[in-house]
Structure formats: structure tokens, C-alpha cells
Amino acid sequence: MTDFLNLILEPLQEVFLKFQDFLPNLLAMLVILLLGILLAKLLRFILVKFLHAIEFDNWSDRMGFTALMRKGDLWVKPSAVIGGVVFWILVIVTLMAGLGALNVAAIDTLVAQFFNYLPRVFSAAIILAVGYLFTSFISRAVLIAVANGGYHYARLLAEAMRVLLMLMILAMVMEQLQIATGIVLAAFSILFGGIVIALAIAFGVGGIDTARRIVEQQFAEEEAPKPPDDIEHL
Amino acid sequence: MSDFFQSGIITTLHQLGQPSLERLESELAGFAKTRPIALVLPALYSEFEGPAMPGIVQELTKVKYLNEVVLALDQATEEQFQRVRGIMSVIPTEVKIVHNKGKRIAEVYETLTRNGLDAGPQGKGRSAWLSYGYVLARGKSDVIALHDCDIITYSRTLLARLCYPIASPTLNYVFCKGYYSRVTDKMNGRVTRLLVTPLVRSLQQLTGEHGFLTFLDSFRYPLAGEFSMSTELARINRIPSDWGLEVGSLAEVYRNYSPHRVCQVDIAATYEHKHQQLSAEDAQKGLMKMAVDICKSIFRTLASDGVVFSESMFRSLSVTYLRQAEDTLLKYESDAKINALDFDRHEEAKAVEAFTRAIAMAAQAFLENPMGTPLIPNWNRVSAAIPGIFDMLRKAVDEDNK
16 A cells, blocks of 8 residues: 555655756746846836937838838837837847746757847848838939939839839848748749849830930941031131 | 809809709719819718718718718717718718727827827817828829718708819819808808908908908808818818818918919708807807807918007907997898898897907907917928828728728
């Protein structure tokens, strides 16, 4: 009877001892998580206040970021979005740090992979933000230049330029994030290359006569004899 | 039947004989192919629960020439908004509802406010202005018609006659105001009869000939809430957000266009809508509030055009107005007698006394703050300050209507 009881109690005791060993780690994780969330909330509060102070929302309205958010059916202030993004990044980082405190080998690997991936996420975000600004600038410049040139398709051309540049930037972002790199690269090459070839053919075929005329005019000017100099020099 | 007399500096389009509605609508359908027409309806949810809005919706189901209907819905919860969508769905034209209390539209207002472009408090002015913005954002219409949503005697003739002068490519008008007789068994329209007309004529007596006063005096019903205009005008006109909406809008039309491009049209033989209480003792509500806002709007428009106002001038104005209003009152009494209409002379005299106080209050407010509440900025300025505002507005309304 005692042996039977031992058979039952020993595994339970072992589990209890393991749990006793694990408990400090779990408590450490919970404390890290709690402190991290509190810190994230505080940082979000300070960041949002700071963004309000520098009138970030107004700047976003003028730069078109707000319109971009609305296109994605996101109806909050841009500063609140930035605050929210920072908050959740901090929560995720805290969660990873907390999981690291558990000292479980499998989780440790996952945490290491996460922290290794973070720089890529940051650089992708920077590429996206700078790329968007650059695209808006180029598109606006094209619109103004073509409209001032008196062409009625200025808006169409500016929009086409914006779409093409955004495609290129998205491909760069995906490549940076290492998401289906091969497919993205191939798709981008095919699409971008296709557009360029289509434009080249369109302009090339359409401009054959013009090109011929220019070349012929050039040769004609070179071959034409110079008129005699009628001016009498003193 | 109306007479054909042309008065004032704008064109008056009378209802002469019995013009066929079918002919009007058929011509409008033709015009709408090159000049598509949008109908803007600023409405409160409560108007859907009364007799007016169901009648208007019923009539609109028969209208075929409209390109789009934009209903600016105020004071409605999400549930009420969905109910209104159901009610409006019987109209064959594409209907979009601007849910003013909705999350998305609230965010659009918030975006405007933080950029120093305040759209003012909730009201008809703000609703109408945002609806014009939506029509401009869609870019699918060249003509905008607007009428109130509390008209109990609504018929689609009103809409057809209102749209015709602007939609017609052969008539060169950019703004058309509706007019009608406000007569049931008695004469209504006290603010127009006993305040605006006598006040304008008193000011003409005091300041001499003035373009804006002549322009304002040319309208048979300057406070009518029904008008049509080109979308170009909707883009450049600013709008007051208070009761000075109608007079202030006319001031903007006067400022931006020649009177030759402005007309008024007889749109209804009878017109009945909800009546406001006079509220003679409280200038914060009823007709008194309306009267004060209208007077302030007229004073500010004239001041911005170089007219100098002083305390002594306002003292003279009170006396001049009182004499003008009393004379006008006598004329209406005679008119009522010959037409066997009820005419409570005592009530009318009390209204004149109340309006005299309203003029004094408006004068005081003007002297204390000549600038007053700024007008809602025009859409050209708004789109210059926030380049993506049209996309934002279109997205907000379209998403709400999905």
C-alpha cells in the first residue's frame, strides 16, 4: 500500500519541486511584463503629449499622412497611431524579455530570433516613411511641371509616377522584411520591367517619325553650304 | 396666378399660367446629361418621425433627373442612421447620407478644427457646407440644389423649378433662390415681412443707395431655405454657421458674382413648414435668436463694404425701422382684409416691438465685437490647408454608407 502511495506521490512531488524551481522565473516574467506595460503606457502618454506640442497631427494633415490613414479606414489622430504603435512595440519587447526570464530553451531561441529581426522591422519602417515622403514630393513635382507645361494629363502622369514609386518602395520593404523575397523580387522585376518596356515601345514606335525628322534635320544642317559673307569688315 | 413684374437688380422667374411638370422634368433630364444635378438635404432625425420627410421621400421616388442625393443627417444615433438609410433606399437615385454624429465624420470635423478651420457648431450651415464638400469631392455633379426637410406641402414641382435655372445651359445663372407665398389662413413669414424688409429699407434710408441693400431688397423671400447653385459657387462661397445663414450666403453671392447671374424663382403656390416661437423675452432661442443673428449678419456685411456704424446711427436705425415696420404692418393688414385672411394686429405689433429689441441687441453686439463669429471657410481654402481633405471626406461618407 505504501509503495502504491509512493508511486503516486513521487511524480507529484517532482512536479511540485520543478514548479518551485520555475516559480521565481514566472514571477520575474510577470513583474517584467507589469513594469513593461506601465512603462509603455507612460511613454505613450509622454510621446502623445510631445506630438501634440509639436503639432504633429497638423503636419500629418498637410503632408497627406492623415489622408493615407483614412484610406485604410483608420479614423484616429495620427499622434494616437504613433503612440499606439510605440506602446505595442514596447509591450511586445517586454513580453519577449519576460519570456526570456522563464529560462526555457525553446522560448530563448524564439526570443533571440525576435530580437535579431527587430532591426529589419525598424529599417523597413524607415524605408516606408522616407519612401512615402519621396514619392509624394516627386509626384507633386511631376504634377506641377507637367501642368505648367500645359499638358492636360498632368494628374494622370503624377498618379502613375506615385503608383510606380510606391510599388518600388513596397518591394524594398518586403525585401527588407525578408517576406517571400524571391517572389517579391520576381514580381517586381516583371511588373516594373513590363511597364518600362511598354513605355519604351509606346514612345519608341510613336516617336519614330519625330526621331527621323530630328536626325534628318541635323544632317541637313551639317551638309548645307554656308552662305557667303556679305558683310564688309573694316 | 402671379404677375410678371421684374423688381430689383436680379431676375425674377415667375410662375405664369400652368407650366407642365412633365415638360420641365423632361427638359431637366436632358440638361442633366451635360450638367448633372445633386440634391442636398440637411435633415434632423426628428423630421423623419414627423409628416414632412416621409412626404418628401415619397415625392423624390418619382424624380428621375437627379444624379445624386446627399442627405446631411444631424442629431441621429447609429441605430437611427441605419433606419434613415432604410427609409431613403426607396429613392431610385444614388443616395449618400452624411452621418454628422458618426465616428468618421466627427474625425473629419476634428481634423478641420485642429488646422484652424472651424466648421462651427452643429446646425444647417455646417451640414450644408459639409455636404457641398462631399459633392465637390465626388466631382460628379455640376449643379447643387438644396431645400429644407420640414416642408409639409412638398411637391416635386418645387424641386424641378428650383433646379431649372441653373441646370439649363442656355440660362446663364450661377445662383437661384426659391420664393413662395407663406400664406395659409393667415400670413406667415414674420421675420421676412416684419424684420428683414423694413430693416433693409431703413438702412437704405440712412446710408443711401448701397449695392448690397439693393441686392437684398430684390429678393422676394430672402430667408427662403431653398436654392440652387453651380458647384463652382459652392467651392468659393463661405457660409455662416448661425441663423444668419441665408442672409450671409446672399452676401457671399453678392460679393463673388454679378447680380446678372443671380435669379429667384417661384417654386410653390403654398409652402408650409414647422413654425418657430417668437420667444420675445429670450434672445437665445426662437425667432428672437434668428432676428439677432440676421441683423448682425447684415451689419457686418455692410461694415465690411465700408459702411460706418456708430451708436447714434443705431439709435436712428431703431426709430426708422419702427416707422418702416409700422407702415409695412398696415399694408399687410389691408392685404389680409381683401383676401379674407386672419390678421392679428396685436400679435404683429408685438413681433415688431420684439424685432426692435433684436436690432438693438445686434447693434450692441456689433459695437462690442465688429468681427463676430467667422464664416465657415470656403472649400478652396480648406483644400489648400489640408490637401487630402476631399479624399478623407469621400472615404468617411462612403464607408458610413457601406
